[in-house]
Amino acid sequence: MKTNLRLIGGKRLQSPNNIYTRPTTLRVREALFNILNNKVENCNWLDLFSGTGAISCEAYNHGARKIVAIEKDKNNSKICLKNFLSLQDIDKRKNDIDVICKDVLNWTKPNYNRNLSSKIINLNKLKFDFVYLDPPYNADFHELVLSQIFNCNFLKKNSIVICEHSPNQIIKKSTLWETIDVRNYGQSRLTFLINVQHA
Numbered sequence: 001m002k003t004n005l006r007l008i009g010g011k012r013l014q015s016p017n018n019i020y021t022r023p024t025t026l027r028v029r030e031a032l033f034n035i036l037n038n039k040v041e042n043c044n045w046l047d048l049f050s051g052t053g054a055i056s057c058e059a060y061n062h063g064a065r066k067i068v069a070i071e072k073d074k075n076n077s078k079i080c081l082k083n084f085l086s087l088q089d090i091d092k093r094k095n096d097i098d099v100i101c102k103d104v105l106n107w108t109k110p111n112y113n114r115n116l117s118s119k120i121i122n123l124n125k126l127k128f129d130f131v132y133l134d135p136p137y138n139a140d141f142h143e144l145v146l147s148q149i150f151n152c153n154f155l156k157k158n159s160i161v162i163c164e165h166s167p168n169q170i171i172k173k174s175t176l177w178e179t180i181d182v183r184n185y186g187q188s189r190l191t192f193l194i195n196v197q198h199a
Helices: 026-040 054-061 074-085 142-150
Strands: 002-006 012-015 044-048 066-070 097-100 128-133 155-165 177-185 188-195
Touching: 012 074, 026 054, 026 128, 026 177, 026 188, 044 054, 054 066, 054 074, 054 128, 066 074, 074 097, 128 142, 142 155
Parallel strands: 044 066, 044 128, 066 097, 128 155
Antiparallel strands: 002 012, 155 188, 177 188
């Protein structure tokens, strides 16, 4: 287990000791939460392909009200939960956090039963203000997952979906979403998307 992963502010997080997990860099996280600023306060945050949960932990520290993290790897999901449990005042807010060990490709299907939750959060009623999507950079299913997200009922009218991906990849235009911003940070790109019906 490695502990060289740090949150904004310096708190250490655990990360798996392998080459397959790629936590979002501190530079990208700092840039993201500078962009979002106080919009994160009291929001509902969904973290897809959450890995170690670094993004979710940042959202918690920036005042998110409800956080759901989806990660299919059992070891990574356990690390994600441990990282949450190490955060300040977490004992008072355990019911606001849910780490679910499921495959994102299934979990985001419109007809999937998302009430399979480990906590009291009612996922059938919860709608998210922000969705952070960070598939493996070499994956080719970014747009499949985006299509499923924008066809689901867990977005609000003004929800923002943020996709982290390689700068070599461009998120294509769609009848479902509109790109409102693109930011490049070295080997990472953030694409900000909204529901095209509410653009």
